[in-house]
Amino acid sequence: MSARKANASTHSIGETKKSWVSEHDFDRLEPMTFPYPHAAERYDTFRHHIWQQAVPTVHSQRPSSHPDELKLQACWFGGEYGRTFTGTEGEQIEIVQFGFWNRSSGPDFTHAAILIDGIPHHGSIEIDPDARDWERHGHGENPDFEDTILHVFIDTAARDRVYTRTVSHRLVPQILLPQYQGSRGAPDFLPEAFPGRCLAPLSRMSEDEIESLLIAAAQYRLRQKAERLRVMAVATSLRQALYQAIAEALGFGRNKTSMAILAQRCPLEQLLAIDRTEREARLFGTAGFLDPALADSSDAALSHDYQLSLWHSWWRIRDQIEPASHRTISWRSDGTRPHNHPQRRVAALACLLDRWGEVENWWGKPTYGLGKIVNNCVQLLFHPYWSYHFTLLSKASEKPIRLVGQDRARDILGNVIFPYTIDRYTASWQEYEELRSVDQNRKLRRACLRLFGQDAARKKLFTSYYYQQQGLLQIYQDFCLDDTSDCASCPFPEQLLQWRTGVETE
Numbered sequence: 154m155s156a157r158k159a160n161a162s163t164h165s166i167g168e169t170k171k172s173w174v175s176e177h178d179f180d181r182l183e184p185m186t187f188p189y190p191h192a193a194e195r196y197d198t199f200r201h202h203i204w205q206q207a208v209p210t211v212h213s214q215r216p217s218s219h220p221d222e223l224k225l226q227a228c229w230f231g232g233e234y235g236r237t238f239t240g241t242e243g244e245q246i247e248i249v250q251f252g253f254w255n256r257s258s259g260p261d262f263t264h265a266a267i268l269i270d271g272i273p274h275h276g277s278i279e280i281d282p283d284a285r286d287w288e289r290h291g292h293g294e295n296p297d298f299e300d301t302i303l304h305v306f307i308d309t310a311a312r313d314r315v316y317t318r319t320v321s322h323r324l325v326p327q328i329l330l331p332q333y334q335g336s337r338g339a340p341d342f343l344p345e346a347f348p349g350r351c352l353a354p355l356s357r358m359s360e361d362e363i364e365s366l367l368i369a370a371a372q373y374r375l376r377q378k379a380e381r382l383r384v385m386a387v388a389t390s391l392r393q394a395l396y397q398a399i400a401e402a403l404g405f406g407r408n409k410t411s412m413a414i415l416a417q418r419c420p421l422e423q424l425l426a427i428d429r430t431e432r433e434a435r436l437f438g439t440a441g442f443l444d445p446a447l448a449d450s451s452d453a454a455l456s457h458d459y460q461l462s463l464w465h466s467w468w469r470i471r472d473q474i475e476p477a478s479h480r481t482i483s484w485r486s487d488g489t490r491p492h493n494h495p496q497r498r499v500a501a502l503a504c505l506l507d508r509w510g511e512v513e514n515w516w517g518k519p520t521y522g523l524g525k526i527v528n529n530c531v532q533l534l535f536h537p538y539w540s541y542h543f544t545l546l547s548k549a550s551e552k553p554i555r556l557v558g559q560d561r562a563r564d565i566l567g568n569v570i571f572p573y574t575i576d577r578y579t580a581s582w583q584e585y586e587e588l589r590s591v592d593q594n595r596k597l598r599r600a601c602l603r604l605f606g607q608d609a610a611r612k613k614l615f616t617s618y619y620y621q622q623q624g625l626l627q628i629y630q631d632f633c634l635d636d637t638s639d640c641a642s643c644p645f646p647e648q649l650l651q652w653r654t655g656v657e658t659e
């Protein structure tokens with residue numbers, strides 16, 4: 154029997170089936186008395202015990218260095234790196250004409266001509282020591298860089314994929330010069346490079362033992378999320394709490410807090426009381442994305458018309474709603490795929506609001522197969538503008554772009570729906586357990602490296618499912634993030650023996 158199956162049967166959460174309660178019952182509930190019988194409680198005791206023993210010390214920092222930018226540009230222009238390259242997406246790039254040194258603001262070389270997979274492009278080229286310099290220097294927000302056709306660099310983040318995008322969120326092809334590949338500088342986060350002290354005791358644990366630890370940590374995390382929802386529901390209403398949690402899941406990572414603020418400034422009941430156009434105008438206006446000058450600067454007819462329609466609704470309510478300039482919501486679009494531009498996150502929320510009756514059924518009538526129900530719903534989301542555009546200013550893409558991808562649908566399930574249904578619906582844990590993994594974020598990669606080192610087989614085995622990822626994130630949050638001694642003072646490794654032998658910590 155696999156580790157997963159063996160433990161799944163012994164750590165079932167929903168042993169006692171509860172009758173479904175109406176949404177208003179949720180507001181009246183006492184602090185959660187979950188039927189998470191043993192595993193979550195055991196993990197709670199375990200982490201509490203370990204925390205008590207932590208002794209903090211101080212990390213050292215390692216400086217990074219960069220080569221001289223001017224010399225790099227001169228080498229490029231002089232042809233020292235050659236003319237043919239493979240781009241970071243695997244495209245074949247040939248430099249037909251290196252262009253001219255730019256003597257004013259904007260990219261380093263203008264009037265360049267290149268072939269990408271045989272297709273000619275004409276515009277500017279930017280050369281930087283590091284891929285991240287594009288955002289560090291504000292090029293992504295600078296219209297002077299809009300005609301950039303190529304971004305060339307010799308270094309990039311050790312782990313994260315760094316994208317280059319223009320102010321209209323057009324993706325710029327990149328070249329990491331092959332002469333420098335494999336000689337990158339120090340990783341941008343020191344602990345990411347070092348396995349933890351718990352690596353050795355974990356490697357002596359059987360798959361079943363690790364699995365039981367991850368299940369317990371995942372159940373504990375689920376309980377924390379459920380409790381947060383409950384507190385929010387009591388403070389506002391259940392519908393508002395779940396709506397905000399969905400907005401946060403759509404904002405994942407960089408824009409999670411911004412989406413939460415947007416959901417608070419545009420409360421659900423108000424949005425449901427107005428029509429679709431007005432709702433979108435309110436969301437985009439409150440987010441700070443509407444500006445009459447923007448519509449005029451758009452050269453695409455559809456973009457222009459769509460913005461005008463939003464503006465016509467927004468200007469009437471703008472004075473009562475628009476926050477003062479120092480209270481505007483800030484958004485992060487650097488380093489994100491064009492699909493995930495913050496404007497598209499807001500559009501996805503607007504489209505879910507169009508089908509809100511269906512969305513409420515996700516938690517209103519829980520039955521087995523919630524994953525399929527949610528996936529089917531988000532796959533059908535369509536918007537005449539946003540299903541073909543990356544931003545309010547971008548040109549239309551040839552193919553439709555999904556508003557909510559598979560990973561975001563899983564995050565909505567894992568962060569909102571299952572935390573709510575888990576103590577009300579017997580099969581919820583079983584279904585939660587079947588949820589497949591999502592793309593690994595930076596925290597998860599670090600957790601894997603610290604706990605499993607270079608053991609690729611274990612990494613794969615214990616990150617294939619959503620609950621495993623959540624369990625790892627909980628351990629990382631509880632122990633690694635609170636440790637400032639580079640593992641030296643972390644008692645987690647010693648306590649693992651007690652977990653193995655099943656002896657309860659006190």
Ligand code: SF4
Binds near residue numbers: 350603632644
């Ligand atoms: S801080 Fe503790 S849990 Fe994290 S890697 Fe080090 S020993 Fe392991």
